[in-house]
Amino acid sequence: MIKLTNLEKVYSTSTIETLALNKVNLHISKGEFVSVMGPSGCGKSTLLNMMGLLDIPSQGKVEIDGSTVEKLADKPMANLRNEKIGFVFQSYHLINDLNVVDNVELPLLYRKGVSGKVRRQKALTALEKVGLNARTKHYPTQLSGGQCQRVAIARAIVGDPEIILADEPTGNLDSEMGSEIMNILLDLHRNGTTIVMVTHDETLAKLTQRTIRLFDGSVVN
Amino acid sequence: MFKNYLKLTLKVLMRRKMISFINLFGICFTLTILLAATTIYTLMVVSNPIQKNLSNTLILNQVTFRDKEKQSMSSGPAMPYFIEKCVSPLKSEVKYISFCSAHCNAATIYLNNQRIDIDTRETDENYWKISSFTFIEGRPYDLEEIRTNPQTIVLCKSLKDRIFGEISVLGKTLKLNNKNYKIIGVVNDVPAIYKSAYAQVWYPYNYASYVSQVKDKNFNSWMYQVQIETKTRGSFDAVRKHFNQEVAKLTPPERFKQTEAELESSSQFVFKSLNDRNQWQTILIAFILLFSLLPLLNLTNLTVSRIFERSSEIGVRKAFGATKRQMAMQFVYENVLITCLGGIFGFIGAWLLLKGIDASGLIQLGNVNFSFRVFAYGFLVILVFGIISGFYPALKMSKLQIVNSLKGGIQ
Numbered sequence: 001m002i003k004l005t006n007l008e009k010v011y012s013t014s015t016i017e018t019l020a021l022n023k024v025n026l027h028i029s030k031g032e033f034v035s036v037m038g039p040s041g042c043g044k045s046t047l048l049n050m051m052g053l054l055d056i057p058s059q060g061k062v063e064i065d066g067s068t069v070e071k072l073a074d075k076p077m078a079n080l081r082n083e084k085i086g087f088v089f090q091s092y093h094l095i096n097d098l099n100v101v102d103n104v105e106l107p108l109l110y111r112k113g114v115s116g117k118v119r120r121q122k123a124l125t126a127l128e129k130v131g132l133n134a135r136t137k138h139y140p141t142q143l144s145g146g147q148c149q150r151v152a153i154a155r156a157i158v159g160d161p162e163i164i165l166a167d168e169p170t171g172n173l174d175s176e177m178g179s180e181i182m183n184i185l186l187d188l189h190r191n192g193t194t195i196v197m198v199t200h201d202e203t204l205a206k207l208t209q210r211t212i213r214l215f216d217g218s219v220v221n
Numbered sequence: 222m223f224k225n226y227l228k229l230t231l232k233v234l235m236r237r238k239m240i241s242f243i244n245l246f247g248i249c250f251t252l253t254i255l256l257a258a259t260t261i262y263t264l265m266v267v268s269n270p271i272q273k274n275l276s277n278t279l280i281l282n283q284v285t286f287r288d289k290e291k292q293s294m295s296s297g298p299a300m301p302y303f304i305e306k307c308v309s310p311l312k313s314e315v316k317y318i319s320f321c322s323a324h325c326n327a328a329t330i331y332l333n334n335q336r337i338d339i340d341t342r343e344t345d346e347n348y349w350k351i352s353s354f355t356f357i358e359g360r361p362y363d364l365e366e367i368r369t370n371p372q373t374i375v376l377c378k379s380l381k382d383r384i385f386g387e388i389s390v391l392g393k394t395l396k397l398n399n400k401n402y403k404i405i406g407v408v409n410d411v412p413a414i415y416k417s418a419y420a421q422v423w424y425p426y427n428y429a430s431y432v433s434q435v436k437d438k439n440f441n442s443w444m445y446q447v448q449i450e451t452k453t454r455g456s457f458d459a460v461r462k463h464f465n466q467e468v469a470k471l472t473p474p475e476r477f478k479q480t481e482a483e484l485e486s487s488s489q490f491v492f493k494s495l496n497d498r499n500q501w502q503t504i505l506i507a508f509i510l511l512f513s514l515l516p517l518l519n520l521t522n523l524t525v526s527r528i529f530e531r532s533s534e535i536g537v538r539k540a541f542g543a544t545k546r547q548m549a550m551q552f553v554y555e556n557v558l559i560t561c562l563g564g565i566f567g568f569i570g571a572w573l574l575l576k577g578i579d580a581s582g583l584i585q586l587g588n589v590n591f592s593f594r595v596f597a598y599g600f601l602v603i604l605v606f607g608i609i610s611g612f613y614p615a616l617k618m619s620k621l622q623i624v625n626s627l628k629g630g631i632q
Contacts, residue, residue, distance in 0.1 A: 054540055054623040075544050082542025093537045093627060097232035102225065109225060110542035116224075155541070 001163060001194045002028040002051050007060035009046050009217075020046040022217040023060070028196060030162070033189040035205040036198045038214035044198040045167055047214065051196060052165045053081050065162065082110050086156030088166035092148040094140040100151050101127065101136040107159040126154040130184055146177030153184055157193075164188060166197040170204060182207060230555045233527065234562075240523060245563040247519050248606060252567025256599045257574045258508070261414075277316075277454050278351060279461070279484040280417065281308065281447040282323060286477035295474075298323045298444055299482065301432045307467040307482065308447055311460055316450040319347035320428045323446040325420050328398050332384055339380060341397070342420035343445075345428050351450045352418050359391045359406030366405070367425040375406040375423040397422065412579075417446065449484065460484065520560070520610035528552055528614045535618055536626030548619040549612070556611025557604065564603035571599075 009021040020043045028034050028051075036044045049055040050062055053069055062069050064084055069077060086107070087093075094103050104123040108114045114122075127133045130150040140148055149169060156164055166185065170178030182204055189195050197208060205211045213220045234241040284303050285296035299308070308318060325340035349361035354375075362373050374395065381390055381404075394401045402424060413419045426445070451460050461484050473480045528535075535548055543551075618626075 049624050052540070054536075054627070056622070074546075078539070078542050078544040078547075081540060087540050089627070093533060093540075095229075095534050095537060097229055097236065098225075102228070105225075106538065107541040110538075110544075110547065159541075 001030040001032070001065060002026070002196070003061075003063040004047075004050065005061040005063075007047075007050060007062065008058045009043070009050065009055070010058040020217050021050070021057070024217070024219055026212065026219065028194060030194055031189075031192050032210065033186070033195045033208045034197070035208040035211045036196065036214060037200070037202070037205050037211055038220075042214040043217040044214055046217075048165050048167050048196060048198050051163075052085050052087055053077055054087075078110070082107055082159065084162050086159065086161040086164045088149070088152050088156050088164060088169045090168035090171040092140070092145075092152045092172075094148055094151055094155075096140050098139075099136065100132065100138050100140070100143070103140065103151055104154045104158050106155055111159060122158050123154070126158040127151070129157065129187075130154045144177075145173050146180060149173060149177070149181050150184065153181065157188060162194055164193055164195045166195065168198050168200065170199070170201065178204070226551055226554050227558065230558045233531075233555065234559065237527075240527070241559075244520060244523050244559060245566060248560050248563025248603075249566035249570055251606075252564055252599060252602065253570035253574055255602060256567060256571035256595060257578070259598055260571065260575055260595050261578075277451050279449045279451060279457065279486060281449070281482060281484055283482070285481040286473045287479045287481065288476060289478040293476075295477065299447055301428075303471065303480075303482070304447060305432065306471050307464060308449070310467055311449065311463055314452070314456070314463065315460060316452050317347040317350050317448075319351050319448045319450075320345045320426060320445045321348045321417065321448065322426075323444050328422065330384070330395065330397060337383075339397075339421040340419070341422045341424060343426035344423055345426050348423075348448070351448050354408040354411070354418075357407045357409060358389055359404070361406055361423075362425050367427050368430075370403070371425045371427060372400065372402050373405045373425060374402040375408060376404055377410045377421045378407055379410050380421045381407050395422075397424075417448065457484075457486065517606060517610055520556075520606065521613060524552070524556055524610050525614040525617075528618045532618065532621065532626045533629045535621060536623050536628075539623045539626065545619040549615040552615035552618065553608060553611040556615070557607030560603050560607035560610070564599065564606075567603075568596075568599065 004024050004026040007021055007024040007026075008019070011018045011020055024043075024047065026047075036047060038044050046055065050057055051064075053062070053064070057070070064080060067080065069080065072080065095106070098106075101120065101123050104126055105119045108119040108122060124133060124136065127136060130153050132147060132150050132154065135143065135147065140151065143151065149172075153169070156166075164185070169185070170181050173181060178201070185195055185197065186207065195208075197204070199205055281299050283296055284299045285294055287294045304320075312318060321344040322342045325342055328339050328341045330337045330339060346362060346364045346367055354361070357378055359375070361375055366373055374397070376390070376395070384395070385393065390404045390407060393404050395404055396402075411419045428445075449460065451457060464482075464484050468480050468482050471480050538548060538551075539545075
């Protein structure tokens with residue numbers, strides 16, 4: 001499903017070059033639930049960003065579902081993100097000016113041929129899945145951290161993507177909320193979604209099928 | 222999607238009320254001034270409803286005599302001798318030549334022992350052919366009436382209503398400067414902005430009779446303006462050339478050596494200090510551009526800050542499938558919406574300003590209605606404002622790497 005070949009990422013300033021990822025080779029199969037662990041600054045989020053086509057590798061190749069993405073123009077790349085991938089961020093990244101249901105509808109706004117009515121219906125279904133169908137008209141500032149993360153998950157799954165990339169989805173939550181979010185992700189996995197989750201939490205990592213450990217930009221296990 | 226953008230635009234406007242106010246005020250103020258200036262210009266030059274044939278009309282308003290050293294001069298409206306020598310030879314190549322008072326004359330009416338000062342204008346019969354007055358009742362005087370019954374007048378509606386009320390006044394008599402005049406027509410009010418047309422009462426002027434009485438080479442001062450309606454605007458040059466030849470042949474009065482007179486186009490007449498309407502249009506456009514530049518820069522700057530503030534949102538939208546083009550379009554759309562909102566206030570502001578100018582008596586504009594042309598220009602300015610001030614920031618932000626946008630910064 002996701003294949004990374006000799007992936008490198010270098011962050012350059014005028015004075016310093018930082019190697020964030022160093023010749024990473026990875027293959028994540030369809031339907032797999034993988035966790036990525038490692039100390040802070042080891043390149044976990046960078047790796048996830050590369051998989052999610054949010055950043056451009058300095059070298060190497062990213063393949064999503066058989067397509068090499070490096071040669072894709074902006075539009076097909078955006079379509080690929082829209083149709084195949086859903087993101088869950090540590091700090092939720094909800095749009096505060098939009099209410100819950102409008103936030104969840106967001107990915108479908110950029111999908112061709114989805115009417116407003118269908119969009120709304122799918123968003124409500126996704127919210128129901130995460131147990132937030134009673135808060136559709138609330139704004140993100142009116143929700144708790146756990147609720148925000150559940151909205152973020154609903155947004156990630158509303159377009160039925162095959163891949164969910166979650167960057168420390170429980171990082172800002174207490175353990176109780178964290179396990180609720182984890183349960184939702186496990187449910188999604190059971191339904192066949194491929195999930196890659198960056199985490200610092202060994203307990204959560206143990207719940208996934210495979211853990212990839214990174215150190216100084218390289219895969220170490 | 223556009224409904225979503227609209228919702229978001231309103232939210233963004235409400236979020237930072239002070240910045241939104243400055244934004245809207247800048248657009249509104251600029252448009253108010255621009256629209257008011259354009260409306261006044263349009264009323265005066267482009268779409269004068271009274272003088273519809275203005276574009277074919279040449280005006281002789283002033284004749285100047287100079288001595289050889291050009292140290293002394295005498296100038297004033299054209300006098301009969303000059304007209305006979307320099308204007309009359311043009312008769313065969315133009316449509317009409319008309320004479321009217323160069324300026325309004327004051328006259329007095331007493332109504333219930335109350336004095337009313339009014340503005341009057343003397344005109345010949347051709348004056349009514351060159352101008353397009355709207356007659357509510359009656360008609361203008363013709364040549365026959367000028368010759369046989371010069372005590373006839375045409376009134377403007379507001380004066381008629383003030384003196385007689387809402388009744389028909391045809392055939393009634395009005396005492397003006399202690400003389401009785403028979404009313405033969407009532408026209409809609411003419412705003413004072415139409416310099417050659419404005420008056421409250423028009424009465425006949427018998428040019429032929431006056432000319433027959435004056436001695437040869439009479440250079441006495443004369444307060445009349447000559448209007449010449451040419452057959453086409455294209456014949457201006459030929460008419461002017463012929464006129465200039467006649468002026469060159471004219472022997473000026475004693476102690477003067479040189480005669481200067483110009484047949485001005487209507488716009489030259491309105492803006493005497495400049496030579497051509499095109500120059501005025503150029504100046505107006507330059508004024509619009511200059512006046513627009515500051516708020517445009519301000520708006521661009523505010524848009525940049527507004528968009529930068531929403532960098533994270535851009536990252537999220539792109540992460541979930543928005544293309545660069547869609548992002549740029551969103552911000553341009555939002556900006557156009559904001560400028561349109563400012564534009565609506567601008568239209569209202571301009572309308573109020575023009576009403577205020579009219580009420581103050583500074584410039585009498587009459588019933589101000591934005592013409593389609595002014596509305597279209599205003600709308601165009603709004604669109605250009607919205608697109609230019611939104612395009613650059615939108616383009617810049619749409620090109621941001623998603624990961625940088627999500628971090629809320631630009632690198």
